[in-house]
Amino acid sequence: MLQTKYAVIGAGLAGAATAWQLARAGHEVTAIEQYDVGHPYGSSHGSARIFRRVYPQAFYAHLTGRAEALWHELAAESGAKVLTTTGGLDFGAQRNPRKLARVLESLGIYSRLYGAEEARSLWPQINFDTEVLYQPDAGVIDADLAVRAMLDLACASGAQLLSGWPIGSVTPSARGYTLKSPGRPLVHAETVVVCAGAWLPEMLPELPLPDAALRALPRLAVTQQQVLHFPVRDLADWPVFVHMGPLQVYGLPGGRDVDGLAMKVAEHDGGRPTTASGRDGIVDPAARDRLIDYVRTYLPGLRPTPVAEDTCLYTSTPTEDFLIDRIGGIVLVSPCSGHGAKFAPLVGKLAAGLATGRGRVPAEFTLAGSALGAL
Ligand SMILES: Cc1cc2nc3c(=O)[nH]c(=O)nc-3n(C[C@H](O)[C@H](O)[C@H](O)COP(=O)(O)OP(=O)(O)OC[C@H]3O[C@@H](n4cnc5c(N)ncnc54)[C@H](O)[C@@H]3O)c2cc1C
Structure with a gap:
């Protein structure tokens, strides 16, 4: 024993x-x-998960600061580049960037609001449909x-x-x-x-x-999520983003998995209920089509033909x-x-x-x- x-x-x-x-x-x-x-x-x-300070709840926004300090300790102790800072953008009517800005301000976390047009001039690779909140500490974790x-x-x-x-x-x-x-x-x-x-x-x-x-x-709901990688049209520096509009979509540089040449784009809420032992690992064709349409509409800086795709499991509590x-x-x-x-x-x-x-x-x-x- x-x-x-x-x-x-x-x-x-x-x-x-x-x-x-x-x-x-x-x-x-x-x-x-x-x-x-x-x-x-x-x-x-895989090599890409979003790190961001932006949360609608002050509780989580505060905890991101404690987590960030530990990511830096991990990088220093291991010598591994576990976190790459890119800056992050939050937009979309349901994301309510102005409200998010107030949460960050209450915690003394720097962020800046841009109008949609000004944001488009700064990040022409994205078609913004609302005001945009920029937060510089966001980035990509190499999971x-x-x-x-x-x-x-x-x-x-x-x-x-x-x-x-x-x-x-x-x-x-x-x-x-x-x-x-x-x-x-x-x-x-x-x-x-x-x-x-x-x-x-x-x-x-x-x-x-x-x-x-x-x-x-609490009930623990397991869903199979799908992520797609779309090639970048040029190697402009891409931020991570969360867009809650017609779909709830997030995107981030895909990192080593795609030799740094593609963005990972996925729906937060588009998963299929499953179990860890019963999941099939197959990307839902309807979800793939939704994301391709999304990229055509909102991400002119990407080619709308995915070069890679994957599935992953969420385990979610009701809250x-x-x-x-x-x-x-x-x-x-x-x-x-x-x-x-x-x-x-x-x-x-x-x-x-x-x-x-x-x-x-x-x-x-x-x-x-x-x-x-x-x-
Ligand atoms: C598609 C996708 C995108 C995501 N994007 C983000 C993001 O951008 N930002 C963010 O903050 N978070 C993101 N997340 C969430 C984040 O990835 C998860 O919160 C995190 O990976 C959970 O880790 P875990 O260790 O709990 O689970 P897991 O990584 O699944 O680890 C559980 C481990 O337990 C092992 N195990 C299970 N049963 C047994 C057993 N009986 N005996 C021995 N070993 C066992 C499993 O094999 C597994 O390796 C994302 C998740 C997914 C799926």
Whole structure:
């Protein structure tokens, strides 16, 4: 039997970050991943996720600052370029750029509003349909690189990584829990941090959680999202953007996945309900057509013929708030809802704090302190 103080199940962004934060604080930790690190079946693969400070809720906008500081620490400690700053644009009637500007101003975060015409002269690659909010700190997180950097740092601090190691069940045992994986040695851990992404809903029955806790959990909806990469017409510097108009669309430079030559464009809300084990990995043709039409209308700086496409899983709570809470010796971490990547190192820090009992999590992420427990 393998013995560890903290077992972290899942080595996507959340699990890698938790292992890094536990190991750098000197704790004995084992990260356990069912596939190879960097696999494409969950939520953290590929070279592009948006980092942005802009949120309609001051709570999240504030947390982006804490996350940004940790991204810089990760870059400094690992030497990996995990975050590339590009600046970000928010526009569209439903995005309400003026209201977003007020939220940022209340927190002392710099941003600037432009009229649609002025914005078009500055970023001619985009057809803006409303005022535009510019925020300079936004950029692109290289998710795949970040996962590897955090795991490398964790291992350099003594963590153990077990990959190709699917955990089938977690059962209570003397002073902790026994984690079983078919054909593998048992793992004994005092505390278990579950960062299983879209697999969490299917895993819940295999976790030793009281019925009352299970009933209190929010509904976790898994959807298969699709992302397309469109080639840039010229190599003008592209910002990341969020546009909430006729569609809810975001776009960002695609990074290494497309040799820096294409923008990743996707719908935030165009996903198909599925499960982690049942998803088909096929891009929905109707969603593809919607995005091609969108690019023709709003993104003249792109060629409207996708050069690459991919699917990815969102695991969303009804409020799109994260769930980070502790029940007995089990810490549940579900930080997705389509916007968790930017917070990854902070999520790891919060989860590590809950695991060790030395840190606190904002009430918004807990069952007792948030609206989550009532949903
Ligand atoms: C298309 C798409 C675009 C996104 N864009 C953005 C963005 O621009 N900005 C942003 O901030 N966020 C974005 N997100 C959200 C962000 O990517 C997620 O919040 C984040 O990747 C979630 O990471 P995770 O570690 O919780 O899940 P995952 O990365 O899925 O990791 C869970 C891991 O657990 C492992 N696992 C599961 N069950 C077991 C088991 N029984 N035993 C062992 N291992 C197990 C899985 O194999 C997996 O590796 C996006 C997400 C998607 C899908």
